[in-house]
Amino acid sequence: xSQEPTKPKLKLxxxxxxxxxxxxxxxxxxxxxLLDIVAAAxxxxxxxxxxxxxxxxxxxxxxxxxxxLFNGAVRNSENKHMAQVLRQKSKILVAYGSCAYMGGIPGLxxxxxxxxxxxxxxxxxxxxxxxxxxxPVTSTSVKEGTLEIPVMFNDVFPxxxxxxxxxxxxGCPPQSERLIEVFSAIVTGIGLPPAGSVVGANDKTxxxxxxRKKSDKKQVRKFYRPWExxxxxxxxxxxxxxxxxxxxxxxxxxxxxVEGNSPCRGCYGPPPGATDPGAKMMAAxxxxxNSNDPDEIDNIIETIVDPAGLFYRFSLPGSILGRKVx
Amino acid sequence: xxxxxxxxxxxxxxxxxxxxxLAGTSRLHYAPNVRIIRIMCSGRIEPTFxxxxxxxxxxxILICGCHPGDCHxxxxxxxxxxxxxxxxxxxxxxxxxxxxLKLEWISASEGKQFAELVNEMTKTILxxxxxKVKKTLEFEHLKTK
Numbered sequence: 001x002s003q004e005p006t007k008p009k010l011k012l013x014x015x016x017x018x019x020x021x022x023x024x025x026x027x028x029x030x031x032x033x034l035l036d037i038v039a040a041a042x043x044x045x046x047x048x049x050x051x052x053x054x055x056x057x058x059x060x061x062x063x064x065x066x067x068x069l070f071n072g073a074v075r076n077s078e079n080k081h082m083a084q085v086l087r088q089k090s091k092i093l094v095a096y097g098s099c100a101y102m103g104g105i106p107g108l109x110x111x112x113x114x115x116x117x118x119x120x121x122x123x124x125x126x127x128x129x130x131x132x133x134x135x136p137v138t139s140t141s142v143k144e145g146t147l148e149i150p151v152m153f154n155d156v157f158p159x160x161x162x163x164x165x166x167x168x169x170x171g172c173p174p175q176s177e178r179l180i181e182v183f184s185a186i187v188t189g190i191g192l193p194p195a196g197s198v199v200g201a202n203d204k205t206x207x208x209x210x211x212r213k214k215s216d217k218k219q220v221r222k223f224y225r226p227w228e229x230x231x232x233x234x235x236x237x238x239x240x241x242x243x244x245x246x247x248x249x250x251x252x253x254x255x256x257x258v259e260g261n262s263p264c265r266g267c268y269g270p271p272p273g274a275t276d277p278g279a280k281m282m283a284a285x286x287x288x289x290n291s292n293d294p295d296e297i298d299n300i301i302e303t304i305v306d307p308a309g310l311f312y313r314f315s316l317p318g319s320i321l322g323r324k325v326x
Numbered sequence: 327x328x329x330x331x332x333x334x335x336x337x338x339x340x341x342x343x344x345x346x347x348l349a350g351t352s353r354l355h356y357a358p359n360v361r362i363i364r365i366m367c368s369g370r371i372e373p374t375f376x377x378x379x380x381x382x383x384x385x386x387i388l389i390c391g392c393h394p395g396d397c398h399x400x401x402x403x404x405x406x407x408x409x410x411x412x413x414x415x416x417x418x419x420x421x422x423x424x425x426x427l428k429l430e431w432i433s434a435s436e437g438k439q440f441a442e443l444v445n446e447m448t449k450t451i452l453x454x455x456x457x458k459v460k461k462t463l464e465f466e467h468l469k470t471k
Binding site: 074080153155157161162163164274275276278279280282283285286287289291292294297298301304306307308309311319320321322323324325326 | 373374377378380381394405407411412419420421422459465
């Protein structure tokens with residue numbers, strides 16, 4: 001390492017909104033490369049690994065954090081507040097992972113309303129015993145004072161609907177190798193695309209990079225769920241009648257799911273030029289059904305059990321409709 | 327306030343649009359609620375168009391193409407039919423009434439049928455009331471642009 005004592009280290013923050021923690025683990029999955037990251041940057045805020053209070057972040061000067069990786073969707077008032085704080089304190093704010101990018105798995109909650117979810121969770125589940133119908137409240141008075149917890153919103157939002165975002169790194173979680181590429185681009189300032197771009201991914205669809213055998217005759221007479229069929233391990237999943245999100249998904253992950261003999265689920269979001277992965281998938285599937293008879297088409301489509309959930313597994317809040325109409 | 331439905335109609339250039347044109351040149355009276363968008367073939371319709379139209383506030387969407395077997399491009403209308411069937415299932419999952427989305431075949435000579443179709447669809451949408459997509463998407467937490 002050359003000695004450049006005058007060059008200050010970058011300040012790096014990593015935060016989670018409505019997330020599972022997998023994105024933070026993907027940062028740890030850089031293994032020994034994490035040491036290079038720490039050599040180039042000081043971690044100033046990372047709730048999963050460090051004990052720093054929100055107040056400390058709020059007291060930082062504006063634009064004092066060079067790079068913030070925000071993972072997770074915005075689901076409650078706490079997520080929203082921290083998104084706003086981190087936007088103010090960061091030079092570059094990255095929506096890291098599918099949830100921050102398009103809503104991700106927590107975004108599936110947009111098929112329901114907050115009331116539906118509370119009713120199910122606090123009254124109806126098989127393991128719930130709540131005869132008094134006690135629901136959580138956001139503010140409780142106890143003798144020591146008032147306790148407050150964040151307010152859950154009716155909807156799940158991707159990060160860019162709440163604050164401006166500089167870059168998006170898709171993936172559930174993003175591939176750690178791609179994070180290192182992006183991180184070195186940010187450190188060196190070389191090869192960084194214009195703000196608003198999706199980085200750490202390629203500009204094609206997963207089908208373009210998939211090694212499975214494909215032919216022109218995509219003629220599906222019945223759709224199968226993956227467990228209903230014996231995969232031959234070499235033919236395109238869709239040609240076998242298993243729905244694979246490859247045609248509507250940006251490449252960059254290395255087609256890892258298909259390499260592992262599992263159909264693509266679409267976590268890298270829509271390819272360039274498409275805004276809505278589900279709409280693109282419906283367009284693709286529509287052309288692959290082998291029938292011209294309305295009733296027969298109905299029967300074939302009947303075999304797709306849950307098109308909305310399947311096509312928008314990682315992207316409902318960021319899609320055109322955004323949520324179920326209520 | 328009187329509800330006046332907005333129906334977006336995607337008509338294929340070769341049959342349906344010519345049919346609608348015939349309705350006009352024959353001076354047929356029909357409901358003024360339809361906003362026609364001409365496309366080259368019903369097979370050109372992407373689900374994105376439909377979803378976007380709903381998002382922008384369409385109360386109903388009408389797609390018209392050539393009768394089966396009559397497509398100017400051999401089988402564009404069949405492609406449209408398959409996408410439509412899938413889309414129909416999808417929109418009802420999303421809480422949009424199926425009746426708001428309609429696919430019909432109109433030939434170049436069926437001006438009268440087109441006028442009747444528009445009248446009938448306008449009546450259906452009037453009964454259903456205004457579409458709720460636009461209102462649903464008026465979230466309170468969004469950033470201000």
